Amino acid sequence: QLLVNISHSVAKLWFLIPxxxxxxxxxxxxxxxxxxxxxxxxxxxxxxxxxxxxVEKNCLARTTRTLGTLVSSGVPILEALTITRETAGNGMFERLFSKVAEGIREGET
Incomplete structure (x- = not known):
């Protein structure tokens, strides 16, 4: 009976499936x-x-590659972190890069 009831419900509400x-x-x-x-x-x-x-490995690969390229090209670290943050593609990683850049700006280790 349960299966019949489910079948009737699905037949009536078929448009909800998509x-x-x-x-x-x-x-x-x-x-x-x-x-x-x-x-x-x-x-x-x-x-x-x-x-x-x-997702984590993708973001880490993208950001480390970008940061490494920028630093080896002579871009200052704060500017490199800002650019790297924008290429992260993940809001959590962007937030972490912002905190790191702010910490470096304030002289934290």
Whole structure:
């Protein structure tokens, strides 16, 4: 009986099957337009077991390559960190690079 009830519900509400994933996609796109929404989404991605490792490694590879190229080209470290922050592609990494740059600017170790 349960299976029959589920079948009838799905037959009546078939339009919700594609609407729910589309609604979630639109919600995430709108959420990422705001700074805290983007940081929250990026933090969520980093906490997913397999995806988080891939995102973290991708961001680290991109940022270390950029920072290394800029520093070896003679760009001052604060300017290099600012440029590297913009290439991170992840709100959490951008926030961390901002903190590092601020710490260097204030003379912290």
């Amino acid at each position: 609407a729910i994933p589309m609604g979630m996609f639109i919600f995430v796109k709108l959420l990422r337009k705001f700074n805290y929404g983007r940081i929250g989404w990026d933090l969520f991605l980093l906490q997913i077991p397999i995806v988080g490792n891939l």
